[in-house]
Amino acid sequence: MKVGIDLIHFATADFYLGLDTFAAEKGTELDKYTIGIGQEKMSIAPPDEDVVSLAAKATAPILEQIDRNQISAVMFATETGVDQSKSAGVFLHGLLKLSKHCRVIELKHACYSGAAGIQMATAMVKANPKEKILVIAADIAKYDVDTSGEATQGCGAVAMLITENPRVIEIEPGSGYFTDDVMDFWRPNHRTTALVDGKYSAKVYLNSLKQTWDHFTEQTGRTFDGIDYFCYHIPFTKMAEKAHKTLVKKVGAKLDKAKFDTQTLPGQIYNRIVGNSYSASLFISFISLLDNVKDDLQGKRVSFFSYGSGCVAEFFTGIMQANYQSVLMAESHQHQIAKRQALSYQQYLDFYHNTDDEQENTVYANHNSGPFRLAAIEGYKRIYENTDEME
Numbered sequence: 096m097k098v099g100i101d102l103i104h105f106a107t108a109d110f111y112l113g114l115d116t117f118a119a120e121k122g123t124e125l126d127k128y129t130i131g132i133g134q135e136k137m138s139i140a141p142p143d144e145d146v147v148s149l150a151a152k153a154t155a156p157i158l159e160q161i162d163r164n165q166i167s168a169v170m171f172a173t174e175t176g177v178d179q180s181k182s183a184g185v186f187l188h189g190l191l192k193l194s195k196h197c198r199v200i201e202l203k204h205a206c207y208s209g210a211a212g213i214q215m216a217t218a219m220v221k222a223n224p225k226e227k228i229l230v231i232a233a234d235i236a237k238y239d240v241d242t243s244g245e246a247t248q249g250c251g252a253v254a255m256l257i258t259e260n261p262r263v264i265e266i267e268p269g270s271g272y273f274t275d276d277v278m279d280f281w282r283p284n285h286r287t288t289a290l291v292d293g294k295y296s297a298k299v300y301l302n303s304l305k306q307t308w309d310h311f312t313e314q315t316g317r318t319f320d321g322i323d324y325f326c327y328h329i330p331f332t333k334m335a336e337k338a339h340k341t342l343v344k345k346v347g348a349k350l351d352k353a354k355f356d357t358q359t360l361p362g363q364i365y366n367r368i369v370g371n372s373y374s375a376s377l378f379i380s381f382i383s384l385l386d387n388v389k390d391d392l393q394g395k396r397v398s399f400f401s402y403g404s405g406c407v408a409e410f411f412t413g414i415m416q417a418n419y420q421s422v423l424m425a426e427s428h429q430h431q432i433a434k435r436q437a438l439s440y441q442q443y444l445d446f447y448h449n450t451d452d453e454q455e456n457t458v459y460a461n462h463n464s465g466p467f468r469l470a471a472i473e474g475y476k477r478i479y480e481n482t483d484e485m486e
């Protein structure tokens with residue numbers, strides 16, 4: 096039985112901070128960002144945007160194409176959860192009017208949990224082919240101002256419908272996985288921003304890639320030459336380049352630059368201008384590949400390397416399906432990216448400092464063009480609205 100991603104769509108915020116603006120503010124050479132870390136822009140969420148509104152925007156176009164009452168489970172992967180108890184997915188469930196006969200759960204492990212969601216959902220569909228499961232990966236990457244991580248912020252959400260006979264990609268059985276209890280990036284409960292040991296985190300990422308690769312080949316017998324395109328977790332695109340170089344060296348592959356670029360660059364185009372989106376970034380890389388490779392990918396094998404600091408990692412693959420192009424939503428992705436408004440550094444700081452969700456009562460000014468937005472907090476309860484329903 097084939098199981099995998101039937102539909103996939105992503106959403107990002109309406110604003111961005113250019114790394115040119117950022118470099119001018121910090122008195123740093125722009126090349127450090129565009130060449131050194133390989134980033135140009137970071138999507139910035141205004142105060143009335145959070146992972147729930149981003150996830151709703153990512154999911155709504157999928158629901159327009161199916162009977163939403165058939166969704167049997169929602170797995171909401173995030174490390175930017177909005178409540179210590181209630182799953183972000185249940186806010187989403189209400190906002191999108193999903194069936195009451197639907198299980199909802201939030202999954203957390205830094206940037207890894209979206210991959211865990213895909214593996215779990217795939218197994219559930221194999222056990223019961225009637226299941227139609229929404230796996231959502233959504234995060235807002237936020238670091239302290241004036242730290243090394245500040246240039247690697249961003250935000251985004253990816254919604255994926257997991258079904259049998261998928262129209263986009265079949266997720267192949269077997270994968271390589273790896274866990275190690277390390278402190279490279281973490282966020283204690285009282286903090287809204289992550290703490291990170293930046294250089295160490297890059298080393299742990301690359302070590303995890305080598306470990307998952309070994310486990311993947313042992314488990315599946317698949318080889319480097321059998322993979323056509325490589326999608327990586329992308330905190331910044333230079334990390335994906337380093338990852339692929341590490342893998343190429345490890346397997347002793349002889350690749351010219353053109354082949355190296357073909358295997359990895361299409362899966363970096365969106366990430367370069369969206370920034371880090373933690374759990375969503377691997378799947379934004381996949382969408383970037385789908386939207387930007389004009390050749391027919393039918394039958395091609397795509398690999399996914401998911402890395403979540405702390406750390407849990409997984410390497411798995413999928414096979415592209417016939418006529419997948421007919422269900423892609425490239426226009427929506429490109430429109431959202433293109434319509435974002437540039438922020439000055441001061442406007443970015445105003446958003447940055449005005450996202451205090453700890454107030455008992457807050458009414459959020461209308462920045463997010465919707466249709467889904469965080470409208471208010473009343474008695475510590477989050478109030479979301481669908482502006483389309485208010486017209």
Ligand code: CAA
Pocket residue numbers: 124125126127128130131132206243244246247280291292293294296297300328329330331334371373402403404
């Ligand atoms: N022209 C060209 N290149 C330049 C340059 C210039 N003018 N100036 C600097 N560079 C290069 C540097 O040589 C360096 O390249 P290498 O990494 O190849 O050595 C690169 O630009 C970055 O420069 P620095 O090392 O000086 O930058 P930094 O220390 O200020 O910050 C960072 C780099 C540590 C990665 C920082 O961005 C950070 O802490 N980011 C957050 C953590 C992170 O994303 N880690 C990734 C792995 S963990 C993970 O993936 C999970 C997750 O999502 C967080």
